[in-house]
Amino acid sequence: MRQQLKWAALAVACGMFAHPAAAQEKLKIGLILTLSGPAASLGAQVRDGFNLAVKDLGGKMGGRDVEVVVSDDELKPDTAVTKVKGLLERDKVDFVVGPIFSNILQAIHKPVTDTKTFLISPNAGPSSYAGKNCSPFFYVTSYQNDQVHEILGKVAQDRGYKRVYVMVPNYQAGKDSAAGFRLDYKGEIVEESYVPLGTLDFQVELSKISSLKPDAVFTFMPGGMGVSLVKQFKQAGLADQIPVLSAFTVDESTLPAQQDAAVGMFGGADWAPDLNNPQSKKFVAGYEAAYNSVPGTYAMQGYDAALLIDSAVKAVKGDLANKDAVATALKKADFASLRGNFKINVNGYPIQDFYLTKVAKRPDGKFQTExxxxxxxxxxxxxxxxxVPGN
Structure with a gap:
């Protein structure tokens, strides 16, 4: 009898120690981003911003050690689907963070959310998932695509630009950008040019702009497309004649390559490196020290994606089994966003402030938006x- 009691006590003790061990199982997060090709700098900023947040959190979220698994979607929808399935099935990640581009998001959204895995987008925010197709497993730390472009439409309208030339890539985010610009702009759009995604030669479009002489140009050209457009715009002698209102064309991911050619060009954003709040200042200093470059909105939104996940994991005390509880915690967004005002709307997209920015050269020779x-x-x-919440 004594021996039986001894073994029973040992079993209880083992059980007591098993639970904390299980609670300390690593939290696995899969990043799927564009990390090769002309747009690689965008994905790199999100990755670096996210990793900096994990470091600042002491490598833990909600008391659990964090393991980050990174995949390159190569800006190819089929490749992205294969890679994200690997994150889900092989790596068994608890959260997927990404992607950069909306066409990639449209490819991976269903494969991820169908498994009831939470997908956090640090950049892509197409209209297709903001309305009736919203999902309790999808959250955005950037914006709905239209909104940033709407900033420029309102500015063009308020500044009295009568005739505007619109130039965007021919994919979902490009179409959303033109739609967003038109929301508040009521003047004449002299031409709407839709160029293939990945275009690097804009001579045809620049000739049209030179001929039509619009009051302003509105453009959305991310990554390498923006680098090429800005340099060619400057070389064509148009930069001193026609104001450029842009989104994601001149930002911290492209400015190291554009440099002086971009100075004075306008952008629309939910944040800029000179935003005056304590958490943003600390982030900018930490990012520059870690990566020797100026962070842009991509890095900020990557950092905030990590803080959002951390807030949810903390709220459920590290237990992700109750999906409804995790969703409720994500919607609460109980953290101090780098941008200041930040809430999650009913559709999983943010409610936040938006700004007109302008490219400037800093005293240290680096370039940033302000x-x-x-x-x-x-x-x-x-x-x-x-x-409809709970869809």
Whole structure:
């Protein structure tokens, strides 16, 4: 009898120690980003911003050690699907963070959310998932695509530009950008050019701009496309004649390559490196020290994606089994965003402030975007009303 009691006590003790061990199982997060080709700098900023947040959190979220698994989607939808399935099935990640481009998001959204795995987008925010197709497993730390472009439309309208030339890539985010610009701009659009994604030669479009002489150009050209366009725009002698209102064309991911050619060009954003709040200042200093480059919105949104996940894991005390509880915690977004004002709307997209920015050269020779004015405050997207929570 004594021996039986001894073994029983040992079994209880083992059980007591088994639970904390299970609780300390690593939290696995898969990043799927564009890390090769002309747009690689965008994915690199998100990756670096996310990793910096993990480091600042002491390598833990909600008391659990964090393991980050990184995949390159190569800006190819088929490749992205294969890679994300690897993250889910082989690596068994608890969260997927990514991607950069909306066409990649459209490819991976269903494979991820169908498995009831939470997908956090640090950049892509197409209209297709903001309304009736919203999902309790999808959250965005950037914006709904239209919104950033809407900033430029309002600025063009307020500044009295009568004739504007619009030039965007021919894919979902490009179409969203043109639609966003048109929301507040009521003047004449002299031409709408849709160029293939990945275009690096803009001579045809620049000839049209030179001929049409618009009051301003609105463009959305991310990554290497933006680098080429800005350099060619400057070389064509147009930079001193026609104001450029852009989104993701002149930002911290492209400025190291564009440099002086981009100075004075305008952008729209949810944040800039000179935003004056303590958490943002600390982040900028930490990022520059770690990576010797100026962080852009991609890095900021990657950092905030990590903070969002951390806030949810903390709220459920590290136990991710109850998906409804995790979703509720994600919607609460109980963390101090680097951008200041930040809430999650009913559709999983943010409510936040938006700014007009302008490219400047710093005294240390580096280039950054700086805030000119706040254009929208506590602004949620127009599709949220179509979202039925719990879909």
């Amino acid at each position: 805030i000119v004015q706040k254009v929208f405050e506590n602004y949620g997207d127009r599709y949220a009303k179509e979202c």
